[in-house]
Amino acid sequence: MMSNWSEQEKQQFPDNLVTWYEDEKRELPWRENRDPYRVWVSEIMLQQTQVDTVIPYFERFMTLFPTMHIFAEAPEELILKAWEGLGYYSRVRNLQTAMKEVVELYDGIVPTDKETVLALKGVGPYTAGAILSIAYNQPEPAVDGNVYRVYSRLMEIEDDIAKAKTRKVFEKVVAETISQTNPGAFNQALMDLGATICTPKNPKCAACPVAQYCRSHASGTMLNFPVKTKKIKTKQRYLVTAIIQNNAGEILVQQRPETGLLANMWMFPSIEADKPFADLATSFKIGLDLPVYVNQESLGQVKHVFSHLKWEVETLTGIITTDEFKLPENYRFVSITAMKHLPFPVPYQKVWQLYLKTRSGMRDE
DNA sequence: AATTCGGGGCG
DNA sequence: CGCCCAGAATT
Numbered sequence: 269m270m271s272n273w274s275e276q277e278k279q280q281f282p283d284n285l286v287t288w289y290e291d292e293k294r295e296l297p298w299r300e301n302r303d304p305y306r307v308w309v310s311e312i313m314l315q316q317t318q319v320d321t322v323i324p325y326f327e328r329f330m331t332l333f334p335t336m337h338i339f340a341e342a343p344e345e346l347i348l349k350a351w352e353g354l355g356y357y358s359r360v361r362n363l364q365t366a367m368k369e370v371v372e373l374y375d376g377i378v379p380t381d382k383e384t385v386l387a388l389k390g391v392g393p394y395t396a397g398a399i400l401s402i403a404y405n406q407p408e409p410a411v412d413g414n415v416y417r418v419y420s421r422l423m424e425i426e427d428d429i430a431k432a433k434t435r436k437v438f439e440k441v442v443a444e445t446i447s448q449t450n451p452g453a454f455n456q457a458l459m460d461l462g463a464t465i466c467t468p469k470n471p472k473c474a475a476c477p478v479a480q481y482c483r484s485h486a487s488g489t490m491l492n493f494p495v496k497t498k499k500i501k502t503k504q505r506y507l508v509t510a511i512i513q514n515n516a517g518e519i520l521v522q523q524r525p526e527t528g529l530l531a532n533m534w535m536f537p538s539i540e541a542d543k544p545f546a547d548l549a550t551s552f553k554i555g556l557d558l559p560v561y562v563n564q565e566s567l568g569q570v571k572h573v574f575s576h577l578k579w580e581v582e583t584l585t586g587i588i589t590t591d592e593f594k595l596p597e598n599y600r601f602v603s604i605t606a607m608k609h610l611p612f613p614v615p616y617q618k619v620w621q622l623y624l625k626t627r628s629g630m631r632d633e
Numbered sequence: 634a635a636t637t638c639g640g641g642g643c644g
Numbered sequence: 645c646g647c648c649c650a651g652a653a654t655t
Binding site for chain 1: 647649652
């Protein structure tokens, strides 16, 4: 689709937006400079993740891994721990794969060529555009959720943003209107505009620096945009997990498979099904086949919602009945101190909190 | 083209 | 509760 803007509008819009940005931009840790390493890390963290969530993770990450080389050489357990709670954990594993490649093939210099950047693991069309425009000042579109919302409103673009091919429509209109002199500031201005002014529910059009260009503002149709059809249904899953201690008071933990949900993260030994378990303790014993005594009484349930499924986790306790058995590869007995160094997904952090709460309650009684 | 990948914030 | 968030990889 061609934009419905006049040549004059196309010419003036980027300067107005960049001027607003220079004046009103948010001070964010990754905006201290244009270091491609920092820009890259921030863009990966910000995928599907809000700015306020990312800020403390980014600060810790830069303290832990001040350079690309240090990050590239870090053990996986440490990089997952640095990502713990952020979600989409393949992001940090792909990031390390890609940065190892940059260190080895390009002497640690992030490539400036679009095809080369796009070929890096975890770097798609949005992130490539963000890196090239912000770090290297190249006039590349970086189409994300903000850009869909801002441009669909600006030009009343009715293409369904749930469809894959729609991204190209927006890349085209951004390319037609991007600032040639300061594309990095321009793209970041679109982010700030989308986050602070052109918001999904209550857009603050009175404060918008580019309302004069906005077709949906003129016709009052802001809330009709962007058009998005897809609705996803979440599936319910039932888990049973158990805090199991040996005679030394160590906790039994289990590492998840290297692919799929929460890949390579740790958890308490668990079994899963699509229906509730009738007999928790028995199901658990049979499911795991370890020499444990499992208490019949549950500590309670932990609920957790993912983007595409829901977990209800029954939490049990147990003890090892004999040391005479061989622990499978993906299991480990760890002290509580050592456990704190392993990456656990949030639902299992909730399980641990439930366990601690129950124990403190027992002491009080 | 559709599904799979987390987790939190908000009306 | 459902939608959104500085999306990408896999199927």
